[in-house]
Amino acid sequence: MGSRMPAAQGRLAQGGTRDDGIGRRMIVVMVLSCLAFLARRVELLLLLTGINAVAIFWLHRGPLSLRREMRTFAWQTAIILGLHLFRFRTMAGLWLGFKVSWQLFLALLPGMVFARTASQSGIVRVLTRVMPGRAAFVLSTCMRFIPRLLGEIKNIYEGQVLRGARILPRDLVRPWHWADLLHCVVVPAVVQGMALAGHIALAARARGFERFPRRTCWPGE
Amino acid sequence: MQLDEQAPLLRMRKASFRYPDAAEQVLKDVDLEIAPGCCYCLTGPTGSGKTTLARILSGLAPDGDGGGELEFAPAVASAAMPVGLVLQDPDVQLLASTVGAEVAFGLENLGVEPAAMPERVSAALTAVGLAKAHDFPVDKLSMGQKYRVLIAAHLVMEARLLILDEPGAQLDPEGLLQLRGLLERLKAAGIAVLLCEHRPEPLLAVIDEFWQLTGDGRLQPGRWTGTAVPSGSWSVPSCAGLSEALLHAEDLAFQGADGQDVWSGVGLELRRGERMVVTGLNGTGKTTLLRCLLGFLAPSGGQVSILDGLPEPGRLRGRVGLLFQNPQSQLFENTVREEISFALKRLGLARSTIAERVSQVLQGFGIEDLAEASPHKLSYGQKHLVALAAVLAPGPELLLLDDPLAGLDGYRSQEVLELLVRWSDHHNMALIWTSHEPDLEYPWAHRVLRLEGGRLVAA
Numbered sequence: 089m090g091s092r093m094p095a096a097q098g099r100l101a102q103g104g105t106r107d108d109g110i111g112r113r114m115i116v117v118m119v120l121s122c123l124a125f126l127a128r129r130v131e132l133l134l135l136l137t138g139i140n141a142v143a144i145f146w147l148h149r150g151p152l153s154l155r156r157e158m159r160t161f162a163w164q165t166a167i168i169l170g171l172h173l174f175r176f177r178t179m180a181g182l183w184l185g186f187k188v189s190w191q192l193f194l195a196l197l198p199g200m201v202f203a204r205t206a207s208q209s210g211i212v213r214v215l216t217r218v219m220p221g222r223a224a225f226v227l228s229t230c231m232r233f234i235p236r237l238l239g240e241i242k243n244i245y246e247g248q249v250l251r252g253a254r255i256l257p258r259d260l261v262r263p264w265h266w267a268d269l270l271h272c273v274v275v276p277a278v279v280q281g282m283a284l285a286g287h288i289a290l291a292a293r294a295r296g297f298e299r300f301p302r303r304t305c306w307p308g309e
Numbered sequence: 310m311q312l313d314e315q316a317p318l319l320r321m322r323k324a325s326f327r328y329p330d331a332a333e334q335v336l337k338d339v340d341l342e343i344a345p346g347c348c349y350c351l352t353g354p355t356g357s358g359k360t361t362l363a364r365i366l367s368g369l370a371p372d373g374d375g376g377g378e379l380e381f382a383p384a385v386a387s388a389a390m391p392v393g394l395v396l397q398d399p400d401v402q403l404l405a406s407t408v409g410a411e412v413a414f415g416l417e418n419l420g421v422e423p424a425a426m427p428e429r430v431s432a433a434l435t436a437v438g439l440a441k442a443h444d445f446p447v448d449k450l451s452m453g454q455k456y457r458v459l460i461a462a463h464l465v466m467e468a469r470l471l472i473l474d475e476p477g478a479q480l481d482p483e484g485l486l487q488l489r490g491l492l493e494r495l496k497a498a499g500i501a502v503l504l505c506e507h508r509p510e511p512l513l514a515v516i517d518e519f520w521q522l523t524g525d526g527r528l529q530p531g532r533w534t535g536t537a538v539p540s541g542s543w544s545v546p547s548c549a550g551l552s553e554a555l556l557h558a559e560d561l562a563f564q565g566a567d568g569q570d571v572w573s574g575v576g577l578e579l580r581r582g583e584r585m586v587v588t589g590l591n592g593t594g595k596t597t598l599l600r601c602l603l604g605f606l607a608p609s610g611g612q613v614s615i616l617d618g619l620p621e622p623g624r625l626r627g628r629v630g631l632l633f634q635n636p637q638s639q640l641f642e643n644t645v646r647e648e649i650s651f652a653l654k655r656l657g658l659a660r661s662t663i664a665e666r667v668s669q670v671l672q673g674f675g676i677e678d679l680a681e682a683s684p685h686k687l688s689y690g691q692k693h694l695v696a697l698a699a700v701l702a703p704g705p706e707l708l709l710l711d712d713p714l715a716g717l718d719g720y721r722s723q724e725v726l727e728l729l730v731r732w733s734d735h736h737n738m739a740l741i742w743t744s745h746e747p748d749l750e751y752p753w754a755h756r757v758l759r760l761e762g763g764r765l766v767a768a
Contacts, residue, residue: 252655291402296418307423
């Protein structure tokens with residue numbers, strides 16, 4: 089193998105300790121998430137929403153489309169409102185449910201944006217300062233494969249809908265259909281998740297993961 | 310590293326292996342030798358032990374009882390990771406988000422100093438002919454490029470033997486062509502290659518020797534007879550007599566997250582009993598097309614009419630079947646009988662009717678003896694059959710299959726295909742079948758279309 093570096097591969101980071109402020113960003117994300125659990129009044133939730141907007145601009149170093157996150161918020165809110173309506177059957181109950189959903193979203197949003205905007209290598213480099221290198225790798229790999237697992241769950245869901253499972257959103261309004269969701273989607277999803285974990289572990293071991301006690305870190309992105 | 314070109318890289322003697330819950334050994338007295346710069350192809354039916362043998366050779370034997378000897382040449386034994394194993398699905402092996410980090414993963418595990426990594430990573434990428442920046446996202450690579458990144462990730466650890474487990478299951482013809490060129494270069498550099506492959510046709514030019522696992526655990530010298538591709542003895546069916554339109558799509562378009570058209574101007578009509586194949590290279594949007602036809606995804610333009618109405622999944626229950634590439638992921642019941650009964654129960658059929666229909670399906674698929682077995686404990690090929698039986702039990706008018714033969718050997722592929730064609734003929738069921746192998750022949754199909762350059766055209 090030659091050792092000459094092609095011109096196309098010139099964008100390299102130097103050194104092994106650079107973190108591009110990921111450590112700082114991670115701390116801000118954790119603080120914002122914790123604050124969401126303390127903010128119970130509407131004024132505080134509004135204030136925190138504003139702070140989040142500024143923080144997201146800073147995390148991404150510019151404006152960022154939150155279409156995907158807002159879709160998650162809409163789904164989460166619909167489910168929580170449904171449950172509160174079932175439990176309280178009043179407008180006050182619905183308002184309480186909306187606040188819970190808002191609070192939960194503010195707790196999750198900074199982490200979701202951080203996962204989208206920070207490089208995996210950078211996250212591992214920061215995490216290795218506070219936890220063993222292997223644990224940091226496992227944590228970052230779990231984050232990387234979440235979209236893949238969600239894709240598998242989507243496949244399972246669509247196949248089961250056509251097999252007759254009562255799991256469309258309008259079916260799930262009736263709680264007695266929730267058993268289908270558990271039975272036809274959650275169970276195979278867990279089986280698939282375990283199989284995926286097995287494949288990832290094998291792929292990592294095939295490249296020497298856990299073979300030697302000391303693990304270093306790629307210095308680039 | 311200097312290697313004697315005549316001396317084998319590794320020798321395996323009297324290797325055997327039995328899985329914990331298996332009555333029979335999957336490998337029995339396997340002897341083999343691997344020489345530098347040679348390419349071997351290991352064939353054998355699904356479940357015959359190819360992947361098990363590959364894992365043992367790469368030092369990753371699964372849990373079970375094994376015996377025998379594995380001996381490396383001294384120059385190879387000193388390497389940190391002399392054997393590299395690339396598994397079937399590149400996407401589950403890409404552990405980092407950028408090309409540089411991915412190739413460097415092995416170096417991180419070996420404890421190589423970070424400052425020394427970029428140069429070694431660049432050299433490995435050069436060796437596989439991939440001119441990408443280290444910070445290039447792996448998710449934006451084509452499937453063939455991903456495969457080459459994975460090979461680079463083993464070369465960077467000085468692998469002298471590369472084991473590639475079924476590259477043909479995921480790579481399209483373009484990816485396989487790139488792989489063939491790369492294997493030629495690697496062989497010239499003295500690196501040995503072992504391919505575990507059902508369908509080695511696109512790689513025949515680089516293969517020096519064939520081995521075959523016979524199904525009883527023995528390894529024999531083999532030769533390629535070219536029978537693995539399902540060919541069947543069907544005459545080309547005629548569209549005459551097919552009249553009633555089940556599915557009609559007009560000027561359909563779909564935009565990706567980046568706002569670019571994945572495909573556009575797609576029009577198709579499918580009649581009752583008609584069998585249609587849609588081929589296309591990886592990433593051309595075949596699965597997306599199926600999802601749009603069923604209403605799981607909204608197209609950015611155009612119209613779809615399916616079974617005399619709009620594509621709404623709730624309306625299509627029991628009337629349309631869908632099977633993705635990994636059909637066994639849909640299995641969830643405790644027995645095969647319950648798995649097949651599920652859809653019938655949801656249709657609200659009487660118990661006696663369900664029992665009768667399940668018996669017919671079990672018989673039709675030749676799996677009566679598996680009726681009380683757990684679907685999760687069956688072999689890969691059997692799970693495929695059960696998943697298919699479960700989807701067909703309600704008697705759908707239309708079945709959509711997304712690359713359903715991936716990972717199945719020639720015999721199983723043929724079996725699945727024959728069952729489907731027979732079922733389609735007998736029940737007048739229409740089929741849409743997607744495939745990443747445009748070069749295969751589909752004599753059982755009424756029409757073959759190709760997704761290419763964002764358009765659906767006749768093949």
